[in-house]
Amino acid sequence: MHVPTRLTALRPTLRRVPPLAVLLTATAALYLWGLGSSGWANAYYSAAAQSGAESWRAFFFGSFDAAGSITVDKPPLGVWPMALSVRMLGLSSWSILLPQALMGVATVAIVHHGVRRATGSSPAALLAGATFALTPVAVLMFRFNNPDCLLVLLLAGAAVATLRALDSPRAVWWVTLAGSLVGLAFLTKMLQAFLVLPALALVYALFAVAPWRRRVLHLLVAVGATVVAGSWWVVVVELWPASSRPFIGGSQHNSALELVLGYNGVGRLTGAQTGAVSGPKGWGHNTPLRLFDPGSGGQASWLLPAALVLALAALWLSRGTVTRARPALVLWLTWTGVTWAVFSLMNGIFHDYYTVALAPAVASLIGIGAHVVWEHRAHAHATWAFGAAVLVTGLLALVVLWPQRGWIPWLPWLVGALVGAAVWRVLVAHRRAIPVGVGFAATALLAAYVGPAAYSVETASTPHTGAVPHAGPGGGSGPSYAEDPVGDLLTVSSSPPDLTRLLVRHADDFTWVAAVTGANSAAGFQLATDRPVMPVGGFNGTDPNPTLAHFRRLVADERIHWFVAGGGRYVPEDGGETQPVTRTGSNDAVRIERWVSRHFTPQVVDGVVVYDLTFVTTPLTPSQVPDR
Template sequence: MTFTAPQWYPRAAVITLLACTALLYLWNLSVNGWANGFYAAAAQAGAQNPTAFLFGSSDAANSITVDKAPGALWVMSASVWLFGLNSWSLLVPQALEGVAAVGVLYAAVSRVAGVSAGLLAGAVLALTPVAALMFRYNNPDALLVLLLVVAAYCVQRALAAAGGTWWLPLAGVAVGFAFLAKMMQAFVVLPVFALVYLYAAEAPRRTRVRLLLGAALAMLFCAGWYLLLVELWPKSSRPYIGGSQGNSILELALGYNGLGRLTGDETGGLGNTNFDVGAGRLFGPDMGGQVSWLLPAAVVAIAAGLWITRRAPRTDTVRGALLLWGGWLVVTGVVFSFANGILHSYYTVALAPAIAGGLAIGTSLLWRRRDDIRATGTLGGMVAVTAVWSYLLLERNSSWLPWLRVGVLVAGLAVAGALLAAGRLTAVVLRMVAVTAISVSLTGPAAYTLATIATSHDGAIPSAGPSRNLPPGPPPGLLPGGPGALLFTPKPGPTLTSLLRVDAGRYTWTAAAVGSNNAAGYQLAAGAPVMAVGGYNGTDPSPTLAQFRHYVEQRRIHYFVGGAMMWPGTTTTPSGSDQANRIAAWVATNFPVQTIDGVAVYDLTQSLIAGT
């Protein structure tokens, strides 16, 4: 007996998938508040000033930009301009980008492997903990992932001759705009996209080369127009390019956000803050619980799928899709494992679509051969490995739902055994076993995802799951400085907030503070521009001491809040410019200080201290 799905099933199924994903990502969304205050303040600035919008300035007076291209900020700033500044207007765009990414992944996988595989891929992506984290957060990773999934879909369409000549250039357009979201990380998958197309596309070789060159030109245009605009724009009439030492967006793209992330040689950065470089990084304590739940199973599924399709024609679309998603997984995984520069655990959201797509297609191929003991044995092995790995990941938070890891392990091993005995099961029972296998395999990541949604997240380095494993933000009353000032935005008390708001319109900047996160907290509270001295890390030479003194003489800055950015065990920043600390020292020497709501505040409109 065979089961034939009714005609309405695919549409109803994908609508249900997207509705559930939307509910998952939008539920309790405001619990994250401003989320990453660094980007929240920039979105606020972009909604207030068109120049700040264009360049991604940290403040509406355009002192310095964020240390990324502003593509993701354009979406957020537009939302803030339309709906006002609040948690929802900042975070809903990312949630909708997540829903769209799930939908596009479903479309890509279902074209080559069927509706069930597409639904599985979409569910795996939606329930990956780091995906639930970042699609509910205002970092640029959400837009990056959506655009890369769109690009992969376009490459899949381009593999078939019937797909026409526009799909590959459209993939280039998507990657180009992904560059405007997070710069060079968007290009990590380019070798995979290009090689898979050259190998597996149905078009003649000359046509493949021509279309690939066209796609490269489309990508360079969509990414390069902004670089050219910024480089040609007079520096005196635009903000300083944050994250660079020479006020250059090319330096930012190729250095701090480019090769420096691989080599660790990032002038102005913090050096390599990771101590787990190597093959096991994706499974380690920082990244394992974020994304690796189904990673072993995905590797097995992709390998099995490639073996099954080994004798298929070069242009086989299923094998082409496996090469595409599998190549994305391998190349990105290797880069993340061995990068020596700054690499945060939430970056692994870029692996989630590849894991989901490769796993779903490979599993579909194996299931279609369920009469073969080798196929059901492989499926059983995948479930067993997933159950064991889920147990180990859950054990890392042993005090959180301790019964869950035991239940997943026992149920997973039982289902794996049932799959090994598939030849003796009826069709109905076997389908029930398959549904149970999927459910058990998704239990661990789903539990982490629900815990992520139930927990508030803020700061620069959010982490999915029931525990964040991060140092807490600085409590109210502590002076800015130390690692807390780098990672979290301060929440100024009512007296300081009122002070910053009074007469704010008379000044270009109501205040200045060292470090973008410090400045962002005061700016979000006051609703007026606050200068981020030294940019994100406090290491950018913007402004110089001479420029800052000139601003003070012109009475363009009202207050200076806090002091220098101090790192543990040192009195200077690790690399880059020391202008920010020199400015803080000059202010402390030359202006009287008062403590307001536990924070040191200097009134820069007061006369210099006598004798200085």
Template sequence: MTTLAPAVRRTRVRPALPLLLTATGVLYVWGLGASGWANAYYSAAAQAGAASWKALLFGATDAAGGITIDKTPASVWVMGLSARLFGVNTWSILVPQALMGVATVWLLYAAVRRVAGEWAALVAGVVLALTPVAVLMFRFNNPDALLVLLLTAGAYATVRAIEDGRTRWLVLAGACVGFGFLTKMLQAFLVLPGFGIAYVVGAKRRRILGLATALGSMVVAGGWWVLLVSLWPAADRPYIGGSQDNSVLELTFGYNGFGRLTGDEVGSVGGGAGGTWGSTGWGRLLSGEMAGGIAWLLPAAVVLLGGGLWATWRRDPAFHSLVLWGGWFVVTGAVFSYMNGIIHPYYTVALAPALAAVVGIGGVVLWRRGFVGCAVVSGAVALTALETYLLLDSVVLLVIGLVAAGLVLLVERNLAVVGLAVVVALAGPGVYSFETAAAAHTGAIPSAGPANQAFGGPGGGGGPTGARGGGMGGLLDAPSVGADLANLLADSGDHTWAAATVGSNNAAGYQLASGRPVLAVGGFNGTDPYPTLAEFQEMVRSGQIRYFVGDGGMSGTATGGSDAGAQIAEWVAASFTSSTVSGVTVYDLTS
């Protein structure tokens, strides 16, 4: 292995790791309580899991086990267990994500340090910690935080497997990706080309056997839950949210699978190829809300990846890592750029570890390769200065950045100059990250930075006009529940569900406010065929549901989804007398 830094430098840098992790923890935890329940949809599922082991196992959105979230439930397992230990509150639900962020930075540092030295590891760790979309998602309770942690752990295990070929590292790498599948389904598999090619190129022996071992571990780690759900009697478990036929396989390959690529997502809120998710192409990551979260160092990462592969071609352990992280970066970036189905800006957090690793490894390796390498680094710094100008419109940062780029080229291998370049390159994303941490974030679609143009505020979740499903909530955010309504639901008596309402976010708001199970008719979008009108009528006749809240309103017929929710709302309105509680329409189904 090529010596990358003198021992004295290695000793001087090492104390920076505790400082990096401490600063990252403070950034990710500071003011966390301001976001309240954050994504109430997942908070309600954690609340349900804290009350019922069965609800926790399946990822049900209520403790009575009516319907599941529209993802595999690994992230709910973490939050639900935390809520069992520390009570159902903001901190017990959000702090695990912050700790995942610190752990991800540490694992990235450890993986990069093994192949490129401590300076590269430190740069990579700082870049990841200050990537705005990472700050956003490690302070939020969507599944993405756990997904990124697991994939980074898988990358670390692959680096170790390339080093010594031990089976335990291959098993761990496969298990991490498998549990990534249990967090966010097929998205976890986007790293596999990078992992696989890096292992084939870098491993010294038993390559085919090693790949088979990792694949088997991945299938076991990710497949056991799918098998369990498939074999469990459907009548004795929650309905699989997001599917049209109560099938986890249909959810995996349809709504959350190939439908995301083609746009053909039955029951989606967009509908049709192209949908409402913006134009495709590489420019998607560099424009709009995605840009503020991830674009700052994207051009530099592309340049440093190409230059780093050239500088280390087949002769340096850093080459194998650049193949690994670069494969993750390129494949995930391409899918996000060209997919026609549902995509949100916060998805780009899955790019953050790979981008950070490429910048750290590529930048340091090239800086040590003489004039040509420094020229590539200089170009990357100049591109970052330009991208920062385009995003922040700051002439000052542009000028300083270009000056730093020139100095990197002219003053070869000078630590002070490189330090200036790094500080300038991180100034833009750093400011955006602190703005992100200072803002409260709620709803289904949070966005990094000080403002969210598409969804009305830094927290996101305002939702498209008219996408309401009852009460004061909607498709993308939970309702604000008045005290009178919360007390009414809390004192609803001995019923399986205190209430039912169309849409999971509406149900989550009422459930979190009252502490009682609320049935989400139609699942997240209100377009799932559960319960059917006949099933709901039987629930009412048998006294399982006390109230129906809201006027309905979400229907999936335009996108091929079920309109059972609309049918139920119409039947309730025609069959029961309404009253108004805390400004919300309520029907007593026992009257």
């Protein structure tokens, strides 16, 4: 007689588990695995979250320090989830990084929903969700604390809301939601949020079932929602008395509107960003192939060529039909094209992790395009489309993996073999005039995903810190910087024990326990002491806050205890000597450090030069101590 075992009894239950639940659980495991190993990750935003958890005023403005000297150089929306998490759970790496990991799981669910609705296919939706979850830069960013996490979540939601509006009797509500989400995305990372607007507007104008006049009206409502949701914080800040709020970081005139139009606006495209800095090599080459070089290509571009091939083939094969897949393909293709063009050709600050904005589009195109082409696989054009998609994916994978062959030497050869096997099956199918089968599909999936999956596992298993994280092998600590407790332009300071004890001594008697040039240099000291530290000059050390006159007044009022020397430097990627950077904007930070060195006695604590600002060694003239 058969005796049921626990495993036998469990099988019917497992069969009832929705595939989406399995996908989301696996994604959560990948994004939460060893999450605390990255420490403060981007300490710049961790310090702002710490401050927001301590002060509602700092929370609202997105202030770097709880004392409210200066804001981060973005709107505060990306900091708010972290600050709330810290308020509830206490200050830790986990409490800061947990919201981003949950955002990643939510974005996978949104991508899955959008593809499922467009195709009616659960396998296609699962393929899209898995593609997004395994995109290396998505694994990187949703385990990190840059504002790109919330940006991608909001924009993916806006795209799916727009697609829902096309044939919904409540279209106006859906477009209002889409516009509001884009506006909130603007309050997360400003101008980058608007890269999706051409895609959303074009698809609604072309495919909505409403009459043309109503479509125009709906689009105007969506624009209004975007303006309201995206501008309210800017308006409040502009109307708020400047004397009772923090200086707006990233601006030169204490203006949120200037931040919108300049440093985080058109300046990103033209390179004319007052207040920005760059190393001797600037921000890399801006060409149409920027996203396909070995460094950038390993972030989000693994399946980008295949997504374009499959999407265009799907549009051709489904011509003359009315389906939900076609508007979805047009939306995600336009999203991909505009984002690709801007990222490739922009002259301003560009980092490889920005490409996480491509991940929802690429994943959706893969899911929808593969489904439509598979449905037409009896057509010769579908066979060739699958072959071309596999071939270009393999070529790009080899471009990315070959320079990294010392990491996993056999991986490029495995990818090459799988691609060769898949292409051979395509040729056989074409010669016999039969559609490609399940064997081809399995081989093609292995060929396409073994590379990004390996990169994703490597990314999840490696701690990432600093301002410029990078997915894949060797990207854990970003560039190799010289070791210095004060940090530099892009790496956080590390406060040694003796120095930390010195800084917190009599801390309650001062507004700021210390000041140091540059926000990354200030961040480590602030997180270590749990006391406000003033980042002189903001993130880059180029903001006019405080001015030299204002700093002298604060020193005279004994509101700053210590000054830490050596912050805000630039160290090249090869770890060599400090090099000068190209700086635009205020030079007050340089003047402040020179003034301090002339009038106060240096001390060396744990290898760090500090000045006690309450003990003047060179008498100050009346002109050096402004009237209060």
